[in-house]
Amino acid sequence: MSTVKIEKGQAFWLADPQEHDFPAAYDYLELLFVPEECKAFVDKLRGATTIKKKSKDILRASALPLLPDTNCHVKENLRKIKKKEKLSPILLVRANGKLIIADGYHRLCASYYFTEDLDVPCRLV
Template identity: 45%
Template structure:
């Protein structure tokens, strides 16, 4: 299936449970444990919202992972097969003026390859 054959990105109705511990692990590298615990609690109760893929990349200040990345490839195949993806988990780091992708970076990279204007479902605090 070619990239152009993908009509839309399909999403799960909520974040998969295993994404929260993954986000917690990543955030623990950046913030103290008490703050991370509060962030995870807030992310769990946050509403699902949408932002364009290109805007999330700009706000995160992260590079696009290469097409040879195994995790990106796994998510690319899910998109091609019409398998629903888990929404991203994002934390606003206002003092640094950027968005921290706590979980979902590889999903974002895979989606961006199909359509940089795609709407990305996420929880953001």
């Protein structure tokens, strides 16, 4: 497991999700829900306030494994962090008693390699 060296207090998150994150969330959610539900979730995500949650808590609540730092998408996000490029907040959906990472799983895993206690901006509906 590698660690990313970042200056203390350096923020590497954008304030708001990028526009392309919403269709990506829809595409993923469409594997789990009917299109009408996906549209409702994405519409709510667009209007939701960005909040902050710890990376370790998001991973635990989602019940997803931490991807290895050798995963090509995680590596790419680690590279962005090292180059001080800002990452888009994570899009989360709470449904059927589960937390679903609708968009940003690889970004979340990359941020975890920085520190598991990192406050991660996210939108939760």
